[in-house]
Amino acid sequence: MNGDAVWLLDGGQDTAPPGTGWVCWAAGWLRVWHTQPVSRARVPGCRLLVDGHAVMDIKAVAKRLAAGEDTALGWLGGSATVIAVREHDVLVAGDLAGQRLVAVARHPRLVVGDQVSAVAGRVGAGFDPQWWALRLGAPQAVDVWWSGSPWAGVEVARPGWALHLERRSGTCSWRQITHLQPPQDDLVVAGHELREALINAVGTRAASARRLTADLSGGLDSATITALAATDSDSVEALTMLVPGVEDVVAARAVAALLPSVRLHELAVPEQAAPFADLDASGLDEPGIAANIGRERWWAQQIDEFGGGPHLTGEGGDAALTAPLSYLSGLTGLTAWRHARGWARLRQHSPAALVRAAWRLRRTSYADALRHEAHRIVHSGSPAAGLPARVSWFGSSTVEWLSPWARDTAAQLLRAHANAYEHPITPLNNAAVEDDAAWLVLIASGRMQRLYAQVHAEYGVQLESPWLDDAVVRACWRASAAARTTPYQLKPLLVRAMDGVVPDVALHRSTKGDYTASAYAGLRRHALRLRALFTGGRLAELGVIDEAAVRATLARAAEGLPVRLGRLDAVVGAEIWLRGRNSACGS
Template sequence: MEFVVLPDHPVADEVSARLPSRYRENTLHHHSGRPWLIGRWPAGAVVHAEAGGSKIVLLGSAHTTETVLTRQLETAGSLRELDAVAERTPGCFHLVASMNGMVRAQGSLSTARQLFHTSLSGATVVANRISVLSELRRLTLAEEHLAMSLLSYAPPWPLNERSVWREVDCAPFAHYLSLSPAGSVESVRWWSPPEPELPVDVAAHQFREGLLAAIAARADRSSVIGADLSGGMDSTSLCFLAARQDRPLVTIRRQPMDPTNPEATVASRAEAALSGAKHVLLDRASASMFYDSPDRDDLDVDGPPPFIATRSHIEDVARIMASHGVTRHIQGHGSDELAATGTTYVNAIAQHDLIGSLRSVRAIRAMRRWSLATTWRVIRAFPPYAEWLHRSADELLSGPSFESQVGWEPAPELPTWATREAAELVRETIRGSAAIDPRPLSPIPTQHEILRSVLLNGSSVRFASALGERFDVTFEAPFIDDRTVETALSVRLADRYVLGRTKPLLVTALRGIVPDYVFDRTAKGHFTMDTYVGRKHNLGKLREMCEESRLAAMGLIDRDSFRRSLSEIMPDAANINRLERTLACEAWLRSLPPEIGPPRP
């Protein structure tokens, strides 16, 4: 799905004339007759309503009908009053409206549905993909923001919503874009995080109903539902919810290389319980290895992707799902982050009620083997966000430490192969952001951390969908839908952690729908062995990328240092994510057209 949103301005006709025909499969018009929404999208991906001179479109997975949407549009006297549509409609979608010459355009809180905008002939043009905007004007790389993509975790807020293209801006978090007939744009906040005040039993009911509606939103748009069935608590729970829909269900799972991975046993039991579904197993003979295709040069121009190791696996899933008639594939991303009980959670409960939190603090301290000094660093008040951000700029090359993980976010860290020039670009960019005193996503650090992680998951889902669109498959993550996130954030802090229980909100919400053996397990699996084996198997491709490195040609990484880290027989575990980020940047730079890409090595 690719589209542009245009103001009721003469530039709309210019854009319509300049867009290549492949982007003009569908055109909707303002009441004035000018083009309003141009793009290509599947027929089942849109709900469209009109009332008088007002129009609204939801693009994506929205659990609503044209009748309901028309009624909501009729009662809205302004763009602001369309907040109710965004707040009450389950699913994940773009909302685009035209009303009295004004335009509202917004994506999802997670940015799984994101919007970008640029200026053209003095007016603002909005699109869901930068690749569309690149057809309308020349774009130039912002090297400082490209260097930020080398950070081991991700750029800190609010730098994570900066585009790597100087001419393109991203829609801010929790804001919609308002376009005037004069061509100007204004960002309007429409959502703020709730106060954490609901008991878990109350929130659990809302959470269950929200997840059921989120699954229904996907079922509305696909005659067959696809879903991951890894055996993990999150994806397995969604499979049991999906099985309650009046749609055929196809599940898929990857057999882990680690024979001790406990999730394979849970997945096998779940497959037997979901006897009405079709189950696909990617065994070691049929599954793509990690890093199978890092050197391909066919990524889009939006920006460096959040991952590259599992690209072939994602494409395998999309291809297989498409062969079974699936157009919406559900994943369990985001549930771990919604249940975050790390250092920011301990800090939040201690700051809220130190005496009342002592039992939980002691339990977490014992589990993580913190010293008294470490525990004190965790529970004391964090500095203001701008101060923390400025301080983190001085520690980019300090290496990982527990101290660096205590704060609003994991401290940004550059890999050892980053050059001094890259470090200086990143340092000055972070300091510049800190100087404008940015507000955190929430004044409560653990809420900020959750929302920050939701944004990271949203970018992963968006990239997976970009890969899946080649097979007409969209990847969906109900745990990061707007309504699901809001409910999770509303749970009382004291109810989020219960000694001996994992994810109390999810378990309370779905116990009875999901079998007990899914929730009562005590071990969690991972794919670390798959990562190491895939890296070793494809080391030749990775070394070739190093020798042909665009990042090295730009002076952002040291080729020799990068080569040494790649070639280590057993790379430092701390470097795995750093290698992934650097390789993702390399793969993306290789995909750029010569006229807008970096110099060739």
């Protein structure tokens, strides 16, 4: 799935998509086109196609589906796109973390695939300026923009939902297949389930690998995956990046020294792979990354030299294991003050301001938060700043670069969503503020991770993130956001789950590598080229951004002044992605 599309075509179009290597799976009354190897199961009443990694027995899942148990589609445990064809209907679903998309175009005919741009090309869709305004203006309002795409008329299934197609009527609708239980303030059960899920996630991948490679950055997430891989494989080629000024390699060496089957390879990042050196995003299905495209391409080439099988990464661990500062709204009394004081000391802010922000958030419904943000987008020229601003449903929007039309459009879409939904649309079913907010961060991370996987697929590398497997996600959400996040310990849920498995030098590390200086160096080095992107660019052509405002921000960044790096990367990523695409047909 990472590099190719799986297709579900209606009866009126049974020709192969453009390109070579397509295989037709004739599943009774339906035809499915796919390219890369897939797994299949057939039982009386159901035919199942699985594209991706499954932990559970797919034939057993097919039997449950044949018996009418639609929720079985969400219990494969790994990360996959799944198509179930029954006598009278079909179900198509992705994963819980948002890595595996199900994209749908309904007009002029039904086309379903796992890449939005490929689906758009099949039906001749053009860009959707409204989605672009919302995605760039309110990037953390994930629930609002998730079900759309850069292309008009191309929808995306929400994680935990499946596309349901009736054979007789031809009707197409969304059906919820995953209902997660409310998270609990207890790490014991969640830790046990997480340990088992991670062991299975890594072990099943290692079992099928001819030669196993893994990232070992020195951080806790990659160290956990590498340590588990070392228990399943006699030889693990572990790779770590050498970036000037970043201390992660010291921790990576310490971890590797304690794992006899791990061979550590330290690779210095060359100039051509530095931030913003490579601005070609034409191979990506969606916009999203800019600064690190060159680094990921270079990294994939290094992996390819060592590998030949799946490459395990620690990406996704942050989103699965911790929560945004909105988790403070779930705390009260002395516990709330203690956590606020801890974060305040780390970031040099007032603990009282954090406590007040958490109190306000507890009393702000999701719908009201959307309405407040819509008002701010239209009437305020600067984003809310400081640590207390992060104690919110979805942070603050990026309005300083939006055109007046884009501001009005984003605000209208936020209000419309608020009028339609009192709560976020998640498998948690009206959970606490902090748990819903953490879920939105998770699926945004997953949708971004699929783009990194696509970059690696250009070089034949199968990038695998066990942290985003369904079973791992389920285990993490057994514990509440407030239970698994604290300023006093890095990832307490993982520490409980992996005690005795991961070397203590990684498990009890309290710092993370900071790559900010590298990003600013790239902005300075490529300042002229970046500013040129925003002179008569594609985003301005769509009416979405104020190019002068973007150029001014780039100039500040080049001078070393602080800017919102993540948001700026998203705008640059959107522009270079658009420049690599035609305005129609997804090409």
